[in-house]
Amino acid sequence: xxxxxxxxxxxxxxxxxxxxxxxxxxxxxxxxxxxxxxxxxxxxxxxxxxxxxxxxxxxxxxxxxxxxxxxxxxxxxxxxxxxxxxxxxxxxxxxxxxxxxxxxxxxxxxxxxxxxxxxxxxxxxxxxxxxxxxxxxxxxxxxxxxxxxxxxxxxxxxxxxxxxxxxxxxxxxxxxxxxxxxxxxxxxxxxxxxxxxxxxxxxxxxxxxxxxxxxxxxxxxxxxxxxxxxxxxxxxxxxxxxxxxxxxxxxxxxxxxxxxxxxxxxxxxxxxxxxxxxxxxxxxxxxxxxxxxxxxxxxxxx
Amino acid sequence: xxxxxxxxxxxxxxxxxxxxxxxxxxxxxxxxxxxxxxxxxxxxxxxxxxxxxxxxxxxxxxxxxxxxxxxxxxxxxxxxxxxxxxxxxxxxxxxxxxxxxxxxxxxxxxxxxxxxxxxxxxxxxxxxxxxxxxxxxxxxxxxxxxxxxxxxxxxxxxxxxxxxxxxxxxxxxxxxxxxxxxxxxxxxxxxxxxxxxxxxxxxxxxxxxxxxxxxxxxxxxxxxxxx
Numbered sequence: 001x002x003x004x005x006x007x008x009x010x011x012x013x014x015x016x017x018x019x020x021x022x023x024x025x026x027x028x029x030x031x032x033x034x035x036x037x038x039x040x041x042x043x044x045x046x047x048x049x050x051x052x053x054x055x056x057x058x059x060x061x062x063x064x065x066x067x068x069x070x071x072x073x074x075x076x077x078x079x080x081x082x083x084x085x086x087x088x089x090x091x092x093x094x095x096x097x098x099x100x101x102x103x104x105x106x107x108x109x110x111x112x113x114x115x116x117x118x119x120x121x122x123x124x125x126x127x128x129x130x131x132x133x134x135x136x137x138x139x140x141x142x143x144x145x146x147x148x149x150x151x152x153x154x155x156x157x158x159x160x161x162x163x164x165x166x167x168x169x170x171x172x173x174x175x176x177x178x179x180x181x182x183x184x185x186x187x188x189x190x191x192x193x194x195x196x197x198x199x200x201x202x203x204x205x206x207x208x209x210x211x212x213x214x215x216x217x218x219x220x221x222x223x224x225x226x227x228x229x230x231x232x233x234x235x236x237x238x239x240x241x242x243x244x245x246x247x248x249x250x251x252x253x254x255x256x257x258x259x260x261x262x263x264x265x266x267x268x269x270x271x272x273x274x275x276x277x278x279x280x281x282x283x284x285x286x287x288x289x290x291x292x293x294x295x296x297x298x299x300x301x302x
Numbered sequence: 303x304x305x306x307x308x309x310x311x312x313x314x315x316x317x318x319x320x321x322x323x324x325x326x327x328x329x330x331x332x333x334x335x336x337x338x339x340x341x342x343x344x345x346x347x348x349x350x351x352x353x354x355x356x357x358x359x360x361x362x363x364x365x366x367x368x369x370x371x372x373x374x375x376x377x378x379x380x381x382x383x384x385x386x387x388x389x390x391x392x393x394x395x396x397x398x399x400x401x402x403x404x405x406x407x408x409x410x411x412x413x414x415x416x417x418x419x420x421x422x423x424x425x426x427x428x429x430x431x432x433x434x435x436x437x438x439x440x441x442x443x444x445x446x447x448x449x450x451x452x453x454x455x456x457x458x459x460x461x462x463x464x465x466x467x468x469x470x471x472x473x474x475x476x477x478x479x480x481x482x483x484x485x486x487x488x489x490x491x492x493x494x495x496x497x498x499x500x501x502x503x504x505x506x507x508x509x510x511x512x513x514x515x516x517x518x519x520x521x522x523x524x525x526x527x528x529x
Contacts, residue, residue: 020430022423040430048453051419055457058423061409062431066423081413086420090410091402 001156002099004135006030008142009067013038018147020066022056024049027069027099053079053096057086060094065147071100072114076153080120087151088124095146097154101188102238102263103277104158115263118210119242121153128152129210130169131187131237133161137208144169157188157237159274165190167208172217178202180296181231181257182222186210186243189235192278196288200296202233210243215250222251229255233295235288236262259295261288306502308337308376315372319388322397327529328366331473332440334499335509335522339438339469340373343509348378351405357435358424360409362417363442363471364398366529371395371404379406415448417441418468422458425466425517436465438509444475446483458517459491466517467509468492471499473524487519499524 006027012019013034021031023044034042041064045052049070056066068075075098076083087094098117105112121127128150132138138156145152165173172184175194178201185193186207197204203221207214222230230251234243240262248256264281278284282291294301312333322329340346345357361370368388375382380394387393394403398412408424411417421439428435445451458466470483480486484494493513497504499522508520 020427040426043426045457048450048457050415050450051422051453051457054416054419054450054454055423055426058420058425059427059430061420061424062427064427064430082416085410085413086416 001132001135001138001158001160002027004138005069005097005156008139010034012143012146013041016065016147018063018065020056020059020064022052022059022066022068024052024068024070024074026071026074049074050079050082053082054086056094057082057090057092060087060092065093065095067095067097067146069097071105071112072098072117072155073100073112076117076121077114083121083127083151084124088126091126093147093149093151095152095154097156099156099158101155101157103268104274106274106277107271109271110268113268115239118153118155118238122211122242122246124151126150127211129155130208131155131210132167132208133187133190133206134164135160136164137167140167141169141208155187155238159188161188161191165206167206170209170212170214172214173206174221175204175206178204181233182218183292184218184232184234184247186234186236189237192283192285192288193235195285196292200292202292202296210246213243213246213250218247218250224254229257231257233259233261233292236260239263239265259291261291306337308341309333312337312369312372312376315375315382315385316368318382318385319368319371319395321389322366322368325366325368325397325529327473327527328363328442328475329368330526331471331499331524331529332363332366333369334502334524335440335469335471335505335520336369336373338502338505339509340377342506344438345435346377346406348406351379354433355435358408358421358437360411360417360421360424360437360439361399361407362411362421362439363414363445364411364417365414365442367397367399370399374404374406380404414442414445415450418451419454419457421466421468422454422463425463426461428465429463434465436467438467438469440469440471442475443470443472443480443483444477446470446480447476447478455487455490455492459487462515463517464512464515467512468517468519469522470519471522471524473526473528475528483521484519492517492519494519494521496521496523498522
């Protein structure tokens with residue numbers, strides 16, 4: 001996905017004179033040619049992420065469409081107040097593209113992890129959040145949303161799904177249909193969710209736009225059970241429970257039996273691959289399967 | 303200050319507003335330089351506050367915006383009656399300015415250290431447009447404790463931004479001594495000068511001055527109180 005960002009942005013620089021990129025060293029080498037071709041619109045400010053986001057807001061004040069890019073903690077968490085004040089509160093449009101989703105930099109330790117990114121950005125009014133599952137999906141979703149006038153977060157993952165899906169910004173896609181409940185797979189979780197749900201009688205929906213969330217789509221595919229409650233599980237590649245309020249609000253006033261499966265709120269102090277972290281945190285296919293089985297049976301997960 | 307009839311008029315307008323005593327020294331310390339800027343230097347049209355042909359002014363130090371509000375009212379951006387509703391539910395003039403509510407306010411500030419880097423972004427954007435308009439930004443000495451101020455000093459000092467002029471009002475509010483602020487900015491590559499708040503002609507000279515390639519910093523010393 002990171003390489004696709006390079007291709008997509010470099011293609012759009014020539015096509016859209018409003019597009020501006022503000023870098024803080026990370027991935028700067030991807031844009032050397034763009035700096036030469038468009039020196040007024042591609043700037044690497046150095047390692048100063050708070051200033052970088054405010055500089056991007058300055059471009060937005062003058063009608064440009066800025067894009068900022070860095071690793072998740074430095075793209076979102078360090079300059080969070082700049083996203084909130086300079087973009088969200090002022091009503092400015094712009095984009096942030098992160099790499100290093102949750103623990104993609106698994107061997108670099110917890111300073112480079114960022115599973116809380118989506119949860120904190122959801123608190124910014126008007127913030128759009130996109131979680132593509134593949135490189136091609138990023139290209140599609142970025143082109144659909146980058147110029148829509150809202151601040152938009154694109155969360156890129158180093159652990160993509162194996163196949164591209166026909167995604168559209170703001171739309172939940174039904175992958176398969178079942179009767180026992182709805183299972184929402186967010187972005188790069190789809191492949192392991194499908195593996196975990198093999199043989200289970202559930203509808204699987206694929207979510208690549210977290211905000212604005214396709215509440216209408218979810219209501220259409222989630223029928224109330226005999227007890228009047230809708231049964232929904234969500235598998236999140238970020239902090240567990242991030243989408244709980246979003247889903248509950250979408251299904252109001254119905255009661256919901258919700259199972260949220262995501263990165264638990266623990267200090268991740270081991271070093272290793274993303275797959276090793278997934279297994280340790282119960283987010284590989286086996287761990288997800290255990291949680292789903294318990295959810296359907298109405299029992300505690302092992 | 304009372305020798306300038308313009309200042310006396312703004313002072314009178316400021317008395318119409320009340321309730322923000324905690325920011326009073328903060329706003330009075332900006333009054334002289336803002337009056338000189340709006341009365342003698344800045345290009346604007348209050349009937350078209352977002353005109354492409356305007357110079358931009360960003361109040362990075364969003365604390366104490368009353369002097370700016372009063373000047374904007376005096377220059378016709380909005381009716382002076384708005385000052386009577388300062389800090390009230392039905393008014394548009396808050397304790398920190400909102401660009402989406404107040405004509406003439408370029409940027410919403412209040413959280414310190416945001417407006418200065420945004421001014422750099424605006425300057426870069428105008429450069430990309432091929433505009434010859436200038437950008438002014440006012441920061442406080444207390445605000446200069448923020449790391450983003452020095453990130454921005456480093457960044458702008460290394461770029462060719464002759465149309466950017468920063469004003470740092472030094473009213474002794476910085477918890478940590480800043481020393482010779484102009485020298486510090488000069489070390490980062492800025493054209494820098496220090497003036498007294500009461501010396502309006504010198505302020506005008508320094509605000510009008512532009513280096514061929516570097517951004518400018520005008521440090522305004524004010525002895526009338528901290529805040």
